[in-house]
Amino acid sequence: MVQAFQLQDGFGLDHLRINRLEPVAPGPHQVALQVRAVSLNYRDLLVVKGVYSKKLPLPLTICSDGAGEVVETGPGVTRVKKGDRVAALFMQGWISGEPDEAKARTALGAAMPGMLAERAVLHEEGVVAVPDHLSWEEAATLPCTGVTAWNALVDKGRIKSGDSVLIMGTGGVSLFAMQFARMAGARIIATSSSNDKLERLRAMGAGDTINYLENPDWEETVRKLTGGGVDHVIEVGGAGTLSKSVRAARMGGHIYLIGNLAAAGQIEFNPLPAMMKGICIQGIFVGSREMFEEMAKAIAVQKMRPVIDRVFPFAQAPDALRHLESRGHFGKICIRVSG
Numbered sequence: 001m002v003q004a005f006q007l008q009d010g011f012g013l014d015h016l017r018i019n020r021l022e023p024v025a026p027g028p029h030q031v032a033l034q035v036r037a038v039s040l041n042y043r044d045l046l047v048v049k050g051v052y053s054k055k056l057p058l059p060l061t062i063c064s065d066g067a068g069e070v071v072e073t074g075p076g077v078t079r080v081k082k083g084d085r086v087a088a089l090f091m092q093g094w095i096s097g098e099p100d101e102a103k104a105r106t107a108l109g110a111a112m113p114g115m116l117a118e119r120a121v122l123h124e125e126g127v128v129a130v131p132d133h134l135s136w137e138e139a140a141t142l143p144c145t146g147v148t149a150w151n152a153l154v155d156k157g158r159i160k161s162g163d164s165v166l167i168m169g170t171g172g173v174s175l176f177a178m179q180f181a182r183m184a185g186a187r188i189i190a191t192s193s194s195n196d197k198l199e200r201l202r203a204m205g206a207g208d209t210i211n212y213l214e215n216p217d218w219e220e221t222v223r224k225l226t227g228g229g230v231d232h233v234i235e236v237g238g239a240g241t242l243s244k245s246v247r248a249a250r251m252g253g254h255i256y257l258i259g260n261l262a263a264a265g266q267i268e269f270n271p272l273p274a275m276m277k278g279i280c281i282q283g284i285f286v287g288s289r290e291m292f293e294e295m296a297k298a299i300a301v302q303k304m305r306p307v308i309d310r311v312f313p314f315a316q317a318p319d320a321l322r323h324l325e326s327r328g329h330f331g332k333i334c335i336r337v338s339g
């Protein structure tokens with residue numbers, strides 16, 4: 001039997017159960033993974049609380065992002081072999097090209113079962129080899145958070161040396177974006193609600209930092225620091241920060257719409273300034289396997305290490321989700337699943 005953390009019969013942290021399931025054998029072109037580690041995303045919390053959707057099929061194994069070892073392969077598998085270290089692709093069906101509705105329906109940990117289980121059976125096309133120097137926890141941070149930041153800054157943004165990037169807060173996406181910006185030789189301006197975290201951001205290479213609570217007009221500070229605005233904005237605040245991001249971006253700059261952490265009630269957005277500044281507002285929804293593979297190659301060459309806040313044991317997964325909710329973290333929260 002294998003253990004899986006599942007939403008049993010309703011939504012909310014108190015509906016999470018460790019269930020013991022019969023191990024499923026991989027079918028044609030499928031692989032079975034011994035999942036070693038999982039990393040949490042804000043979306044996992046929304047799924048558990050029933051905010052993401054109340055129509056998800058229950059019981060549901062939670063969490064989209066996991067890494068593990070291939071322990072069994074089904075008939076016809078050629079892409080991977082037993083013993084390979086891989087991570088699951090967030091959208092199992094998005095291999096390359098543009099996203100579409102069918103690909104979006106293949107995301108793990110919502111409509112499809114997630115990775116917080118000792119064993120996962122996936123299509124061989126839905127796994128990606130992870131860089132050798134990464135721990136299991138570090139590898140588990142790549143599928144959603146890493147690929148999202150890569151898609152924004154590198155795939156869509158074509159970031160280059162000398163560009164300036166505004167990073168909001170110290171969550172997983174923002175810190176990955178900061179590391180990719182550093183790799184590209186870009187200037188980083190970072191915000192946080194905590195002065196301690198700002199100090200850590202400076203130690204990681206942020207040239208300028210702003211406390212967005214103490215300085216609610218942070219967009220004006222960004223304009224002053226850059227003499228007119230940044231080239232790229234990693235927009236994780238959403239409805240509550242988008243107008244400020246438009247102000248903080250330079251004419252012709254790029255804003256990547258990634259999160260909605262600062263959504264509060266009905267907020268009006270005036271599109272005129274974005275239009276008059278010729279700003280490109282690009283929605284980002286994670287990314288394809290092709291992007292994941294390019295990112296993994298860069299991470300391997302640069303020996304980049306994702307920032308891990310804390311690792312929880314499997315049995316304490318609900319505490320890990322509570323820790324995510326508290327926003328006390330800096331980087332990724334992970335769960336050690338096995339081994």
Ligand SMILES: NC(=O)c1ccc[n+]([C@@H]2O[C@H](COP(=O)([O-])OP(=O)(O)OC[C@H]3O[C@@H](n4cnc5c(N)ncnc54)[C@H](OP(=O)(O)O)[C@@H]3O)[C@@H](O)[C@H]2O)c1
Pocket residue numbers: 040041042043144145148168169170171172173174191192193194197212236237240241257258259260261262284285286287324327328329331
């Ligand atoms: N579109 C996609 O494909 C995609 C992929 C991944 C994530 N997301 C979304 O992106 C967002 C960030 O995800 P994550 O995993 O990085 O989240 P996370 O790790 O939970 O990050 C939370 C951090 O964001 C900062 N923050 C919170 N409210 C803020 C605000 N009003 N203004 C500025 N910063 C704020 C805080 O940093 P400080 O404590 O430093 O203030 C907080 O600790 C979420 O909305 C998530 O759902 C989207």
